[in-house]
Amino acid sequence: MSHIGIDAPAVEVRALVRDFRTRGGPPRRALDAFDLTVAPGEVHGLLGPNGAGKTTLCKILSTILLPTSGSAAVHGLDVVADAKRVRPLLGIVFGGERGLYARMTAAQNLRFWAALYGLGRREGRRRAAELLDRVGLAPRADEPVETFSRGMKQRLHLARGLVGDPRVLLLDEPTVGMDPVSAHEFRDLVESLRAEGRAVLLTTHDMAEAEALCDRVSFIDGGRLLRCEDPRVLGELLSRHERVRAAGVPAALAERIAALPGVERVRETGPGAVLVETDRGGAALPVLRTLVEAGVTDVSTAPPTLEEVYLHLIGERGMAVRP
């Protein structure tokens, strides 16, 4: 039995740097002096635009990529020096088709993985059945994976990640492509993992998902930690920067909208079509009212994108946006 640090954080990353060589140019820094601590039983969101460094971090934690400098540990075990003892503590769930055998049934896939984890035949069968039940796939256990929907494959990925009974789960975009019902069920599953004291590190572009699931969220950009926050901050950001789209808006009305309190700017996106950006919670409501009272019916609201929220976060910190 390995002496894992039960009292140690589930994940502890200190001053982590990872450079990649680029042809001819200077090395590309994918992670830059990155710090992160995740407690057992914590669901931690890694939020960031494309290329922020999320996958690089997950790869270093899963011992498949070496850091350039700095350290990363799982339950007190260093991912480089103790890689062999770190691996059984981890469950890694990357979405998509990778890692599943399409022609094999769900149960066969899991039994195969159970065998790789050294479980005997009978124990492997028991574990596969238990996990299929847990992720709601028991009724489809004996059907080939190629007949599964994307959401079902994602759930099977999670079951696979749980075969080794890991203490820490790394989930990369786990609900991409899932319908809302499956995504909701998936969130319940993550809740139950937390209740069992497992730590979950979840990468996502989806701010609403991060808000619903996570105990804390780290905003990453250009390999650096911008902020580590309570997820309620996400809800505030989403409502503070809500947007209103409208069509058939005369220029004079657009000017009136621009003068309303909390309206950051009004952009013309086509003839008579506008996108109104707000920077104060509740500011979308008077915009909607003004539009509707003026007889505009083609109106909708939308949350800001992750990229827009990032621009605001970076602006607040006075940081430069990296290329």
Ligand SMILES: Nc1ncnc2c1ncn2[C@@H]1O[C@H](COP(=O)(O)OP(=O)(O)OP(=O)(O)O)[C@@H](O)[C@H]1O
């Ligand atoms: N093998 C590699 N060689 C060179 N550069 C790399 C390599 N892997 C990653 N990078 C670079 O490191 C940076 C971080 O990439 P990473 O894949 O970690 O981002 P990410 O946050 O996971 O993005 P996404 O949301 O698109 O998956 C990017 O600039 C990327 O181009």
